Amino acid sequence: MQQSTMEMQQLAIDAGPQMLSVGTKNVFAAQPYKVGTQEFVGRNQEMRLITAAWLADRGSLPMSPLLIGEPGLGKNRLIYELAYRTGKDLYIFQGHEDVTAEDLACAVRFSDDANRKMDYVLSPLVTAMIRGGICFIDEIAKIRPRALALLVSVLDERRYIDSTLLGERVTAHPGFRFVAATNTADLEGNAMPEFLRSRMRPEIRIGYPPQEEINDIVAKRFPRLEEAIGELLDWFWELWDEKSKHLKSTTPPSPRDVIHVFSLAMSLADYARLGGNVESNDGVDPLIVGKSAVVVAKPMLAEAFHELFKTA
CATH class of the missing domain: 1.10.1740 (Rna Polymerase Sigma Factor; Chain: A)
Structure with a gap:
């Protein structure tokens, strides 16, 4: 069955990355995760703690919670629900052992445009910082300390990130919020550096539901x-x-x-x-x-x- 012109245009809009201006450069933004509307069950206390940690006024800064728990207990689902309830765009970065500091900020790729050789592509973190969305780093404890060091200035009162590749400093939008999650075993095995863990508060333990x-x-x-x-x-x-x-x-x-x-x-x-x-x-x-x-x-x-x- 053929698609209508309107449907095809909508697919192109949904699939195509969007451009942003960062300093003197035009860059591609990461795409937000489209949160579904599936009914959420339980986790009222955890929802309360994260939401309270994110509240801020002009004289205070939002906190950056760390969710800790065994696999399969709904850590990700909890963040999806928070994004749905707050109406904020959700940008997800998947942590793993090979992540570099620059991966957390920006990447380059060969361009499809004949007028340029390379494209800059912002990470989910930096896109969320610019647009005032939520950045969720999943399995953050899998990322090596050397790469995580780039997050220090994001999670304290400075609220900015420096990208060597871009040659720019990106300051967070007031609406930017950060949250991360880790499996218990990864946190114990990799020993997330204290210089970062001390900035990620509160630590919220996600236990087995009844x-x-x-x-x-x-x-x-x-x-x-x-x-x-x-x-x-x-x-x-x-x-x-x-x-x-x-x-x-x-x-x-x-x-x-x-x-x-x-x-x-x-x-x-x-x-x-x-x-x-x-x-x-x-x-x-x-x-x-x-x-x-x-x-x-x-x-x-x-x-x-x-x-x-x-x-x-």
């Missing part, structure tokens, strides 16, 4: 299960209790773990409903199923559970 909250998350995530969700959740917790007793473990599951189990169980049910036929028909993607209700039998949930936790 069972009732996980049930609510799953019920809202999978409306196709309809009335069967309660019975399936009870069955999931029975399976989890058996696993915990076998391993002599008291660690609860993460919301991500539970979502994966139910996602696979639903996919197994859809596969069975299709009779295993996933051949394309009239150009329709066979791997995209509808939104109609799906019946997940207990054996399918058990299969998904044991498949995802078979190494545990």
